[in-house]
Amino acid sequence: MRFRMLAAVTALWAGAAQADLTIKNVTLYDGTGAPARAGVTVVVKGDRISEIGTDAKTRGKVIDGTGKYLIPGLMDAHIHLPGGQTGNVNNPSERRLVVDKPVGMKYLHGYLYVGVTAIYDSSNNPDYIFAMREDEQKGRIVSPRIFGAGGIITVPNGYASGPAASKVENWEQAKAELDKRLVAKPDMLKIAMDRQGILAQPAVPGLSNDMFAQIVQYAASKGARSTVHIAAEADGEVVINAGVSALAHPVWRSIANDSFIKLAAAKKIPIATTLSYLGNIARVQDDPTFWDDPLYRATIEPDEVERGKTTERQRYQDNGMSPMMKLMLPHAMRNTKRLHDAGAVLALGTDRTQPPAVHQELELLAKSGISAFDCIRIATLNGAAYVGRDKYFGSVETGKWADMLLLDADPAADVLNFRKIAAVIKGGKEINRSKLDIPANRRK
Ligand SMILES: [Zn+2]
CATH class of the missing domain: 3.20.20.140 (Metal-dependent hydrolases)
Structure with a gap:
């Protein structure tokens, strides 16, 4: 009985634990004003960005960023x-x-x-x-x-x-x-x-x-x-x-x-x-x-x-x-x-x-x-x-909260490309846009 309860508690924790995430081979605008970096891999551990680089090791779920652009949320x-x-x-x-x-x-x-x-x-x-x-x-x-x-x-x-x-x-x-x-x-x-x-x-x-x-x-x-x-x-x-x-x-x-x-x-x-x-x-x-x-x-x-x-x-x-x-x-x-x-x-x-x-x-x-x-x-x-919190979020830099936007087109080429959203990530979790309570999802 005691074992079974422990197992249940462990399972609950495992379910609550945050899966890691990697965006691979993407063109990155990190939000600081630095120029674009192509072929970058951004690794998220829990709710934070843990590594950014061309040879970073992937973790958790991998999103292929080939041909896409990553900016902060x-x-x-x-x-x-x-x-x-x-x-x-x-x-x-x-x-x-x-x-x-x-x-x-x-x-x-x-x-x-x-x-x-x-x-x-x-x-x-x-x-x-x-x-x-x-x-x-x-x-x-x-x-x-x-x-x-x-x-x-x-x-x-x-x-x-x-x-x-x-x-x-x-x-x-x-x-x-x-x-x-x-x-x-x-x-x-x-x-x-x-x-x-x-x-x-x-x-x-x-x-x-x-x-x-x-x-x-x-x-x-x-x-x-x-x-x-x-x-x-x-x-x-x-x-x-x-x-x-x-x-x-x-x-x-x-x-x-x-x-x-x-x-x-x-x-x-x-x-x-x-x-x-x-x-x-x-x-x-x-x-x-x-x-x-x-x-x-x-x-x-x-x-x-x-x-x-x-x-x-x-x-x-x-x-x-x-x-x-x-x-x-x-x-x-x-x-x-x-x-x-x-x-x-x-x-x-x-x-x-x-x-x-x-x-x-x-x-x-x-x-x-x-x-x-x-x-x-x-x-x-x-x-x-x-709001005085730029130490914690607002850019794609290691240690910051993993709030990011994956785009299908280059946002620096045209502001209309900010609309071409491939994925929204907040706190390291990809938002399921098709499950949001909005008219577009109710019309389906
Ligand atoms: Zn106002």
Whole structure:
């Protein structure tokens, strides 16, 4: 009896043990900005990359990488995962907090399907997003790695002052809210610094420059990183000088002055690109056909596609956001390219909830004049740097978490080749894309 139980326990452990993996004879872009290396073998032991070389000895399951390209898994450094709130996203008073994990799971599966192995949720219902993060960390769900901010910090009636937000009027309130927020160990706090409301909307109150600096410095003293919503250059300058860790957007309300571009580049502040946020809201007015993109059809429920093309499109026209974004997008693209040329750290971020927006973001980055080769690092290692975890993941280097994307075509030749996915590997395990809970797999 005792033996049999021991055998059962051993069998259980054997089942739980991670199989090793080898990708043989592949062309590698490691994500660090190093040039391609052909004929490389990448060996994974457990959840880590253990060896990379032309004569590395294979382990475990072998994937033939002949004619294929290996890059790190993609990261979206600015999303808001559905399932934590309901109601009109542009009207904080209509928002309600919910914890709807099944809703979120569909999107998480969608992200994996399109090659995303890590996301940063840049403000949400904290009870929801940190529960999802725990599920992922404990291996209870099939999901990209989840990093989260929890609730945003703003002022009463200020930008993004929905039900999940900390709405603070003075430093005593701010300190109390921070102490409360930090208990949940947000990967990065999110703060709003914008007095212009949502673009075409009337101006709103905002944090004072001094309060902002106090919040960031207090968070830093507790070991917490912080990111900030800004859209105007003046706010961007204030937050960088106050010591914020990252920006949730590039400047988009104007063509930035050289002084701002130089400051952001010199400080090496990671900046989430979010061009598809502006791009999709601008574009939906004249051309909502991007909702018919095969990746949208594969990962987004048909009723959401329909809403995107009809009611949501109408809402963006009625509230003035579509015409406004049309004016702002060229500024954002030009500033993004100039930041890149000056040596700033750009991290791919969409500020969308639809997983395929990651590929639209790559297209907009390319349209801005950034090379497809540079996009590899922007979409991988720089995302990990955004959340301060680039020591652990974001590149294909020994010792790092084995999060990788195998592609059928050369991503440095064309950003559209990031879509040609042969395999998605997260934590050393190949994701079974045909088993993900997405519309494409239900239509079979
Ligand atoms: Zn956002």
